Amino acid sequence: MLRGKRVIVTGASSGIGEQMAYHLARMKSHILITARTEAKLQKVVERCLELGAASAHYVSGSMENTAFAEEVVKEAEIAWGGLDMLILNHIGYSYLGYFNGDVGHIRKLLETNFLSYVAMTVSALPMLKESKGSIIVVSSVAGKVGIPFIAPYSATKFALDGFFSSLRQEFITDYVNVSITLCVLGLIDTETAMKTLSHVTRKTAAPKEECALEIIKSGALRQRELYYPYLTTRSLLFFPDWAPDFLDSLIRNGFKVENIKRT
Numbered sequence: 587m588l589r590g591k592r593v594i595v596t597g598a599s600s601g602i603g604e605q606m607a608y609h610l611a612r613m614k615s616h617i618l619i620t621a622r623t624e625a626k627l628q629k630v631v632e633r634c635l636e637l638g639a640a641s642a643h644y645v646s647g648s649m650e651n652t653a654f655a656e657e658v659v660k661e662a663e664i665a666w667g668g669l670d671m672l673i674l675n676h677i678g679y680s681y682l683g684y685f686n687g688d689v690g691h692i693r694k695l696l697e698t699n700f701l702s703y704v705a706m707t708v709s710a711l712p713m714l715k716e717s718k719g720s721i722i723v724v725s726s727v728a729g730k731v732g733i734p735f736i737a738p739y740s741a742t743k744f745a746l747d748g749f750f751s752s753l754r755q756e757f758i759t760d761y762v763n764v765s766i767t768l769c770v771l772g773l774i775d776t777e778t779a780m781k782t783l784s785h786v787t788r789k790t791a792a793p794k795e796e797c798a799l800e801i802i803k804s805g806a807l808r809q810r811e812l813y814y815p816y817l818t819t820r821s822l823l824f825f826p827d828w829a830p831d832f833l834d835s836l837i838r839n840g841f842k843v844e845n846i847k848r849t
């Protein structure tokens with residue numbers, strides 16, 4: 587499906603991003619991965635080459651700084667002379683708890699989780715227009731409906747939907763043949779999520795390996811949105827228009843509120 591295609595995956599030193607890199611390797615793509623932890627990136631690149639990647643490289647750095655986001659795209663241009671798929675996946679650290687009034691944290695998280703996505707898109711667009719490529723934006727149920735105890739994170743995910751859904755409209759109007767796929771994910775069994783959530787949620791997590799493959803497939807098929815796991819995420823989003831208060835209570839019941847800390 588993506589044999590020989592040139593793909594950037596951000597946030598690929600662990601979790602869903604790491605699994606996406608491995609699926610792309612099995613599909614014999616050219617892969618450029620990025621995150622902060624160089625040691626982890628090296629191991630993922632080695633594994634990608636073992637799995638059959640056409641090529642695999644990494645760039646380590648923090649997306650808190652949009653200049654780094656632009657540098658990653660520049661690396662792809664130097665290495666490949668073009669780009670077919672941009673998978674925007676990374677997130678910065680945020681707390682799970684009642685909103686603590688820290689506006690500076692929201693500003694920093696918007697830099698990492700939102701503005702770096704915009705900066706990479708701006709830098710990559712000329713190459714993606716050339717290749718008639720794809721942009722995949724990894725978001726969350728928390729970017730579509732109000733989920734308690736993750737207000738800063740949720741704000742950044744809602745921002746992604748607003749910006750990329752608007753940009754998709756402009757691409758259609760302007761005959762720009764670059765697809766934008768927004769991935770709306772429920773709880774996924776990544777180490778970070780399980781560490782953060784295990785003591786406070788009654789939810790069962792979906793497998794990160796399958797999630798990663800579904801994300802890649804949705805982008806390759808140029809789908810508008812992906813809902814994964816489909817039943818839980820799609821059903822949740824059925825309620826906002828018809829029974830918003832019922833939806834809110836359903837989501838709150840998914841948490842062991844007594845275990846939520848006040849930061």
Ligand SMILES: NC(=O)C1=CN([C@@H]2O[C@H](COP(=O)(O)OP(=O)(O)OC[C@H]3O[C@@H](n4cnc5c(N)ncnc54)[C@H](OP(=O)(O)O)[C@@H]3O)[C@@H](O)[C@H]2O)C=CC1
Pocket residue numbers: 596597598599600601602603620621622623624626647648649650674675676677678679698724725726727771772773774775776777778779
């Ligand atoms: N897991 C879940 O339940 C859900 C996940 N999602 C979404 O899926 C995506 C992946 O989540 P998941 O795999 O769980 O996350 P992980 O925490 O497992 O991975 C996050 C990745 O981002 C990197 N990262 C963290 N901080 C920075 C930074 N400042 N600059 C650059 N890279 C950074 C991490 O590497 P390093 O630390 O080395 O920089 C890591 O590779 C996210 O967009 C998330 O919102 C959506 C809904 C549910």
Ligand SMILES: C[C@H](CCC(=O)O)[C@H]1CC[C@H]2[C@@H]3C(=O)C[C@@H]4C[C@H](O)CC[C@]4(C)[C@H]3CC[C@]12C
Pocket residue numbers: 682725726727728733736739771772773778779782783787789818819822836837840
């Ligand atoms: C429990 C929520 C699902 C609601 C439902 O009733 O199905 C999860 C939906 C989104 C999850 C959060 C998310 O988007 C990723 C965050 C990233 C961090 O790695 C830690 C976990 C998250 C806070 C995660 C928590 C579960 C959800 C809110």
